[in-house]
Amino acid sequence: MNQVSVDAAAPVIVFRKESRWKEVWRRLKKDRLAMFGLAVISTMIILALLADFIVSYEAALKMNLRLKLAPPSAVHWFGCDGYGRDLFARCLHGARVSLTVGFATSIATLIVGSLLGAMVGYIGGKLDDIVMRALDIFSAIPSTLFAMAVVAAMGSGIVNICIAISLTNIPGFVRIVRSSVLNIAEQEYIEASRAGGTSTLRILLKHVLPNSVGTLIVQTTANVASMILTAATLSFLGLGINPPQPEWGALVSEGKEFLRTAPHLILFPGVMICVASFSMSVLGDGLRDALDPRLRT
Amino acid sequence: MTDKLLSIKNLSVQYKTDLETVCAVNNITFSLKKGETFGLVGETGAGKTTTALTIMRLLPAETGRITEGSIEFTGKLMLDLTEPEMRSIRGEQIAMIFQDPMTSLNPVMSVGDQIAEAMELHNKDNKTKEQIQARVDEVLLMVGIPPSRKFEFPHQFSGGMKQRVVIAMALACEPVLLIADEPTTALDVTIQAQVISMIRNLRDTLGTAMIMITHDLGIVAQTCDNVAVMYAGELVEVGTAADIYTSEDHHPYTTGLFGSIPNLRSKARRLTPITGLMPDPTKLPPGCTFAPRCPKKMDICEDEHPCVWRNGTHLISCHLFAGRENWRKEEA
Amino acid sequence: MEWPANTCPLLETRHLKKYFKVKGGLLHAVDDVNITIPHNRTLGVVGESGCGKSTLGRTIIRLLDATDGQVLFKGEDILKYGRRKMKAMRRKIQIIFQDPYSSINPRMSVAEIIAEFMIVHNTCSNRTAAFQRAAELMDTVGLARRYANVYPHELDGGRRQRIGIARALSLDPQFIVCDEPVSALDVSIQAQILNLLMDIQEDRGLTYMFITHDLSVVKHISDEIIVMYLGQCVEQAASDELFENPMHPYTKALLSAIPEPDISMRTKEIKIIKGEITSPINPQPGCRFAARCEYAMDICREQTPPLLSPWDLRQEIEKPGGKHFVACHLYTGNGHSE
Numbered sequence: 001m002n003q004v005s006v007d008a009a010a011p012v013i014v015f016r017k018e019s020r021w022k023e024v025w026r027r028l029k030k031d032r033l034a035m036f037g038l039a040v041i042s043t044m045i046i047l048a049l050l051a052d053f054i055v056s057y058e059a060a061l062k063m064n065l066r067l068k069l070a071p072p073s074a075v076h077w078f079g080c081d082g083y084g085r086d087l088f089a090r091c092l093h094g095a096r097v098s099l100t101v102g103f104a105t106s107i108a109t110l111i112v113g114s115l116l117g118a119m120v121g122y123i124g125g126k127l128d129d130i131v132m133r134a135l136d137i138f139s140a141i142p143s144t145l146f147a148m149a150v151v152a153a154m155g156s157g158i159v160n161i162c163i164a165i166s167l168t169n170i171p172g173f174v175r176i177v178r179s180s181v182l183n184i185a186e187q188e189y190i191e192a193s194r195a196g197g198t199s200t201l202r203i204l205l206k207h208v209l210p211n212s213v214g215t216l217i218v219q220t221t222a223n224v225a226s227m228i229l230t231a232a233t234l235s236f237l238g239l240g241i242n243p244p245q246p247e248w249g250a251l252v253s254e255g256k257e258f259l260r261t262a263p264h265l266i267l268f269p270g271v272m273i274c275v276a277s278f279s280m281s282v283l284g285d286g287l288r289d290a291l292d293p294r295l296r297t
Numbered sequence: 298m299t300d301k302l303l304s305i306k307n308l309s310v311q312y313k314t315d316l317e318t319v320c321a322v323n324n325i326t327f328s329l330k331k332g333e334t335f336g337l338v339g340e341t342g343a344g345k346t347t348t349a350l351t352i353m354r355l356l357p358a359e360t361g362r363i364t365e366g367s368i369e370f371t372g373k374l375m376l377d378l379t380e381p382e383m384r385s386i387r388g389e390q391i392a393m394i395f396q397d398p399m400t401s402l403n404p405v406m407s408v409g410d411q412i413a414e415a416m417e418l419h420n421k422d423n424k425t426k427e428q429i430q431a432r433v434d435e436v437l438l439m440v441g442i443p444p445s446r447k448f449e450f451p452h453q454f455s456g457g458m459k460q461r462v463v464i465a466m467a468l469a470c471e472p473v474l475l476i477a478d479e480p481t482t483a484l485d486v487t488i489q490a491q492v493i494s495m496i497r498n499l500r501d502t503l504g505t506a507m508i509m510i511t512h513d514l515g516i517v518a519q520t521c522d523n524v525a526v527m528y529a530g531e532l533v534e535v536g537t538a539a540d541i542y543t544s545e546d547h548h549p550y551t552t553g554l555f556g557s558i559p560n561l562r563s564k565a566r567r568l569t570p571i572t573g574l575m576p577d578p579t580k581l582p583p584g585c586t587f588a589p590r591c592p593k594k595m596d597i598c599e600d601e602h603p604c605v606w607r608n609g610t611h612l613i614s615c616h617l618f619a620g621r622e623n624w625r626k627e628e629a
Numbered sequence: 630m631e632w633p634a635n636t637c638p639l640l641e642t643r644h645l646k647k648y649f650k651v652k653g654g655l656l657h658a659v660d661d662v663n664i665t666i667p668h669n670r671t672l673g674v675v676g677e678s679g680c681g682k683s684t685l686g687r688t689i690i691r692l693l694d695a696t697d698g699q700v701l702f703k704g705e706d707i708l709k710y711g712r713r714k715m716k717a718m719r720r721k722i723q724i725i726f727q728d729p730y731s732s733i734n735p736r737m738s739v740a741e742i743i744a745e746f747m748i749v750h751n752t753c754s755n756r757t758a759a760f761q762r763a764a765e766l767m768d769t770v771g772l773a774r775r776y777a778n779v780y781p782h783e784l785d786g787g788r789r790q791r792i793g794i795a796r797a798l799s800l801d802p803q804f805i806v807c808d809e810p811v812s813a814l815d816v817s818i819q820a821q822i823l824n825l826l827m828d829i830q831e832d833r834g835l836t837y838m839f840i841t842h843d844l845s846v847v848k849h850i851s852d853e854i855i856v857m858y859l860g861q862c863v864e865q866a867a868s869d870e871l872f873e874n875p876m877h878p879y880t881k882a883l884l885s886a887i888p889e890p891d892i893s894m895r896t897k898e899i900k901i902i903k904g905e906i907t908s909p910i911n912p913q914p915g916c917r918f919a920a921r922c923e924y925a926m927d928i929c930r931e932q933t934p935p936l937l938s939p940w941d942l943r944q945e946i947e948k949p950g951g952k953h954f955v956a957c958h959l960y961t962g963n964g965h966s967e
Binding site for chain 1: 726
C-alpha cells in the first residue's frame with residue numbers, strides 16, 4: 001500500500017447532513033432583513049386570504065357619496081375614495097388580486113423562462129438562433145399592446161391577464177437565464193461531467209440550473225413587483241380587472257386625479273405596492289445568499 | 298546616510314475586517330542598495346505582494362493596516378509621507394509591474410498613450426509633447442517593440458509583448474526602484490526567457506534597483522544578487538545568491554522548497570515535498586510558524602519564536618542555528 | 630526506455646486532426662498527430678500555449694469531436710463509437726483538469742462530486758454504496774474523510790485537485806489524460822500531487838497522458854515525451870534521451886530557456902527564439918517553426934518536414950537511448966546533415 005498522508009480517517013462515514021432545505025432555512029433565519037421581508041409578505045398574504053372574514057367584499061363596493069373623499073378616521077381607517085367607498089376594504093380585497101397576479105406570473109415566467117433559457121444556453125447552435133430570434137420578435141411588440149391583444153382575443157379576467165403579462169416577460173427572463181447559463185457552460189466542471197458520461201438533461205438539472213439559481217431568484221422577486229405594476233397599467237386601460245373590482249394599481253390610477261385634494265387615495269395603495277415589492281426583494285436577496293454554499297458560516 | 302536605497306525595518310502589516318484579522322506580514326527587515334536586484338521568494342499567501350503594496354502604500358484603505366515598522370527610501374521615511382507626496386514618488390521613483398499583463402493595461406487606450414501618461418503626470422522638467430513622444434519611442438525600442446506600434450491597442454499584442462509594454466511604462470520615468478511582482482508567471486517559457494533577458498539588460502544599462510517577487514527559484518538564481526525567503530509573513534532566510542544556492546546551511550523551509558522542484562539534472566523519481574499547508578494567517582501557530590510542517594522540529598520550536606542568526610551575509614531565523622559554529626545572534 | 634515491441638498499445642492515435650472554423654479560416658489546432666502509449670506508461674506532451682496539447686487531450690477523450698483521424702483504444706477506433714458505446718467507454722478513459730477552482734461544481738459537496746459518476750453509471754448498488762466508495766477514494770488521494778460534506782470553496786487548491794483526481798478514479802479507468810494538473814498549484818503542493826499521481830499509477834496500473842508546459846515536471850513523470858508546436862509533433866523521444874540529446878531547434882531553445890536554480894548557470898547563453906509564434910489559422914506549407922528558426926533553409930519554407938528517426942534514414946544501429954523522432958529538415962538529409 002503506497003504511502004499517502006491521510007489524517008484520522010473515521011471508520012464509518014455518515015453522509016447524513018442536515019437536509020439541504022433545513023440548512024437553507026437555518027441560514028435564512030440569520031438574515032434579519034430577509035426575515036422582516038418574509039414576515040411582511042406573509043402577513044399580506046394571510047390578510048389577503050382572510051379578507052372576506054375581516055371586511056366583506058360588499059363593503060369594498062358600497063358607495064356612500066356623503067363620505068366622498070373622506071380622510072382617514074376611526075371608522076374608515078384609510079379614508080374613502082371618490083365614490084365614498086371604504087379604502088381599507090378596497091386595499092384589502094385589492095391585495096388578493098394584486099398578489100395573485102404578481103406571484104402567479106412570476107412563477108409562470110420562472111418555470112417557462114428558466115427551462116427554455118437553460119436549454120437554449122446550454123445546447124446553443126441552431127436551437128439558440130431560432131428561439132432567440134423568435135423571442136426578439138416577441139419583444140419588439142410593445143408589451144402593453146401585446147397584453148391588450150391577448151386580452152382582446154381571450155377576454156378579460158385574472159387568468160387571461162396573468163397569461164398576457166407572463167408572455168410579455170418571458171423573453172427578457174430567457175435572455176437573462178441564457179446569459180447566466182452560457183457563463184456556467186464554459187466552466188470546466190461541466191466538461192468534467194460530460195467526460196464522465198453524464199447526460200445533457202442531468203447536467204442541466206444538476207449542474208447548470210443550481211448554479212444559476214441566484215440569478216433566478218433575484219430576477220423572480222424583482223418580477224413580482226413589476227408584474228403588479230403591469231397589472232395596474234392594464235387595469236387603468238380597462239383591460240384588466242374590471243372596475244369596480246379593486247386592485248392596487250387600479251386604486252392608484254383612480255386616486256391620481258385627487259392627488260392634491262385627497263392624497264391618501266394614492267398613498268395607501270401606493271405604500272402597499274412599495275412594501276410588497278420591498279419585502280419580496282429583501283426576501284429574494286436573503287434566499288439567494290442562503291442558497292449559496294460559498295457564503296456558509 | 299549609507300548607500301542604502303530602500304530600508305525596511307520590523308515591518309508588520311495586517312488586514313483587519315469585522316470578522317477576522319489577517320497577519321499578512323510579520324516583522325520583516327531587509328534593505329536594498331542602488332542598482333541591486335533583490336529576490337523575494339515564497340509561495341502563495343506568504344505575504345510577498347502585500348510587502349510590495351506596502352512599499353508603494355497601495356494597501357486597500359479600509360482593511361490594510363501597517364501596525365509597526367518603518368520604510369526608508371532615499372533617506373525619506375515613507376510611512377510619514379502624505380498621499381500627494383506618495384503620488385509623486387509612485388511611477389517616477391518607484392515603479393511596479395504586476396503579474397497579469399492581460400489586466401494591467403487599459404484596453405481602451407493605445408499603448409503609446411499609456412506610456413506617455415506616466416510621463417505627463419510626473420512632468421517635472423516640463424517636457425514638451427514632442428519630447429515626451431520621443432521618450433515613448435525610446436522606451437519602446439528599449440523593450441524591443443517597434444515604435445510604429447505605439448498607436449495600437451493592448452488586445453493587438455500577445456501576452457509577452459503586453460508584458461514588455463508594462464515594463465516600458467514602468468521604466469518611462471527612469472525610476473530608481475522597480476518592483477516586479479511575478480512578472481513572468483503568466484508567460485510561456487520561451488517568452489519568459491526573452492523578458493528576463495530584457496529585464497537584465499535594462500537593469501544593467503539603466504542601473505535600476507529591482508525587487509523581484511517570484512516563487513520560481515530558477516528565475517531568482519538567474520537574476521538576483523540577494524534573496525529573501527518568505528513564509529507565512531516572515532523572512533525565514535536572507536542572504537546573497539551564493540548563500541542561498543551554494544551554502545550547506547538552510548532554513549528547513551528553504552530545503553523543502555528545493556526538494557519540491559523536479560530537478561532537470563537528478564534522476565530521482567520521487568520528490569520530497571513538504572507535508573501539510575501554510576498556516577492560516579488568521580490563526581498563526583505560537584512559536585515558529587513553520588514548526589507544524591518541519592521535519593527537524595524540536596520541542597522549543599512550538600513554544601518560542603526563533604530569533605535571527607547571522608553568519609556573514611547569511612541570516613536564518615531558526616532554532617537549529619542557536620549555538621552553531623560561525624552563527625551569531627542578530628540583534629533586532 | 631525501450632517500448633516492448635509486441636504488446637498492443639493501450640492508446641494510439643493515427644493522423645489525428647482537429648480543426649476549428651474561425652473568422653478568417655481554419656484553425657489547425659491539432660494537425661496529424663500520431664502517438665502510441667503502451668500499457669502502464671506515461672506519455673508527456675509538452676509545449677507552450679497555443680501548441681494544441683490541451684486540444685489533443687480533449688480530442689482523444691472525445692470532449693471535442695475530431696476532424697479526422699483515428700483514436701484506437703486497445704485496437705478499436707473510439708471515434709466511431711455511438712452514444713451508448715461511448716458512454717461505456719467513458720468508464721475506461723478519464724481526465725483531470727488544470728484549474729482546481731473551475732473544474733468542480735461549487736454547489737456540490739466533496740462526497741457528492743466524487744460519487745457523481747458512480748451514480749450516473751450505476752456502478753454501485755445504491756447511493757449509500759456510492760458514497761462509501763467515495764470515502765474510500767478520498768483515502769486513496771489523501772483527503773481527510775471529515776471533508777466529505779464540505780464545499781469546494783472551503784478548501785485550498787491542492788485539496789481541490791485531489792477531489793478532481795478522486796473523481797477521475799471513481800469509475801476505475803485504465804487511461805487518464807492529465808491536463809496540466811499541477812500548473813495552478815504552489816511548488817510544495819505540486820510535489821505532493823505529482824507523488825500521488827505516480828503512486829496511484831503504480832498501484833492501479835494506470836496509463837497517463839501528461840500534458841504540461843513545465844519541462845522539469847514532464848521529465849520527472851514521463852517515460853516518453855512529445856514536443857508540440859503549433860499543432861504538430863516536432864520531436865518525440867524517451868524522457869532522458871530527449872533531455873540529453875535534443876535535436877529539434879525548438880526543443881533546444883525550450884530546454885535552454887528553463888531558468889535553473891543554479892547560480893553557476895547564470896552566464897549560460899540562453900537561446901532566445903526571435904519573433905512571435907505564427908498563426909495557426911490557415912498555415913502555409915512548410916515547417917511552422919521556420920519563421921523563428923535560426924537554422925531555417927529554403928526547403929524549410931516549402932516542405933513540411935516529416936517526423937522520422939534520423940537513424941532509420943542513415944541505417945545506423947539504433948541509439949541505445951531508444952527511438953528518437955524529429956521533424957526537421959536538418960536531419961532528413963535534404964539539408965546539411967548533423
